[in-house]
Amino acid sequence: MNNPSGVREYYQAIRDRLKNYIKSDYLANSETLLLYVDDLLGELSSESTNIAREPYIETSASYKKIQDGIKNSSRIEQGVKESLIKLVSNGLGIFPDPFEHQVMSLECFLAGRDLFVSTGTGSGKTECFLWPIIAKCFDEAKNHPKTFRNEAVRTLIIYPMNALVSDQLARFRKIIGSTEFVDIFTRDTHATRIPHFGMYTGRTPYSGDMKPASSRELARTFRDNYLIDETADANKQRRQANNIEGLKSINKYPARFGEDGLRIFIENLERNIHRPSQYDAELITRFEMQNCPPDILITNYSMLEYMLMRQREANIWDKTKEWLDASPDNRLLIVLDEAHMYRGSAGGGNCSSAGKTVLSISHFCGKGSIYPNDSEYAAKRERIN
Numbered sequence: 001m002n003n004p005s006g007v008r009e010y011y012q013a014i015r016d017r018l019k020n021y022i023k024s025d026y027l028a029n030s031e032t033l034l035l036y037v038d039d040l041l042g043e044l045s046s047e048s049t050n051i052a053r054e055p056y057i058e059t060s061a062s063y064k065k066i067q068d069g070i071k072n073s074s075r076i077e078q079g080v081k082e083s084l085i086k087l088v089s090n091g092l093g094i095f096p097d098p099f100e101h102q103v104m105s106l107e108c109f110l111a112g113r114d115l116f117v118s119t120g121t122g123s124g125k126t127e128c129f130l131w132p133i134i135a136k137c138f139d140e141a142k143n144h145p146k147t148f149r150n151e152a153v154r155t156l157i158i159y160p161m162n163a164l165v166s167d168q169l170a171r172f173r174k175i176i177g178s179t180e181f182v183d184i185f186t187r188d189t190h191a192t193r194i195p196h197f198g199m200y201t202g203r204t205p206y207s208g209d210m211k212p213a214s215s216r217e218l219a220r221t222f223r224d225n226y227l228i229d230e231t232a233d234a235n236k237q238r239r240q241a242n243n244i245e246g247l248k249s250i251n252k253y254p255a256r257f258g259e260d261g262l263r264i265f266i267e268n269l270e271r272n273i274h275r276p277s278q279y280d281a282e283l284i285t286r287f288e289m290q291n292c293p294p295d296i297l298i299t300n301y302s303m304l305e306y307m308l309m310r311q312r313e314a315n316i317w318d319k320t321k322e323w324l325d326a327s328p329d330n331r332l333l334i335v336l337d338e339a340h341m342y343r344g345s346a347g348g349g350n351c352s353s354a355g356k357t358v359l360s361i362s363h364f365c366g367k368g369s370i371y372p373n374d375s376e377y378a379a380k381r382e383r384i385n
Contacts, residue, residue: 063120063123076106090181092180105129148191152323204286215272219266219270254284276292
């Protein structure tokens with residue numbers, strides 16, 4: 001018996017929709033063409049005129065899972081482990097039964113080793129650096145509270161393109177931007193702030209100098225997109241509320257602290273104030289990040305080159321250098337995500353530029369150099385079978 005939800009049925013449904021579209025839009029005015037529609041568009045048509053090929057099915061690889069992998073690990077420091085287990089219980093991005101390579105990545109990172117992760121699609125590669133980043137924040141806040149008070153870039157995540165940067169924001173919003181994370185982090189570490197993250201690319205508002213008119217324009221944009229207009233009629237307010245809930249459900253809503261966090265951000269913008277609170281997970285504008293460097297900076301290598309050359313971003317690296325100098329235990333974690341995209345003639349150039357940019361960070365932040373003793377590295381690529 002045929003499966004009504006099988007691959008063949010989906011293929012046939014898609015093919016039929018395309019066939020009907022071509023018939024109605026391009027063949028409807030010609031009786032002659034309609035007579036031969038099956039010869040032209042049917043499954044038995046020639047290869048040169050066939051509108052769809054047979055589906056190609058490839059099974060996904062299976063990866064070994066470890067039951068209670070975080071809980072049962074003997075290589076994760078107990079204090080950090082207890083906090084991670086709480087994140088597991090609250091469904092905040094850490095899985096109760098993770099893949100073996102995810103647990104190994106976390107254990108190796110906490111042991112001070114660099115990582116290179118190469119595995120297949122759907123195997124949870126991002127978690128291989130996401131969990132170490134979170135563990136790193138807990139570890140410093142618990143065991144080195146004095147240096148954790150310093151504003152600095154502790155993790156630098158570099159992507160080859162902007163689209164991938166935007167996708168990563170959703171993950172951090174879901175975890176660090178949640179009220180549950182704030183409660184767990186502050187209760188477990190007794191810290192007076194939480195880790196901050198921010199996207200710094202060409203899309204980050206706004207370029208140039210901080211200007212009242214530009215800040216007010218940005219405030220209007222955020223108010224229109226993310227707040228409910230209290231002066232609007234009931235129908236419009238309902239549509240706005242549904243839109244906001246939709247954005248929150250896919251983690252596309254900026255992660256500011258509390259119900260009024262984003263409203264406070266907008267009201268500050270209207271006064272040309274770019275200052276996050278200690279519990280705002282996400283830094284939104286360039287000026288917030290220039291004044292208060294985020295613990296986790298997400299960017300691409302092209303923007304990073306500009307940031308290392310321009311005076312307006314110098315404070316980011318100056319504060320990072322101060323943090324590095326504050327303790328020999330402080331190390332800058334550099335993540336090169338989607339490393340498999342640095343391939344071919346264009347990719348080779350991108351890889352060379354990315355490598356030179358990373359070395360430039362050594363010059364700006366280190367004691368002459370932050371490589372290899374003052375930095376940690378993690379690279380992730382998708383294995384192409």
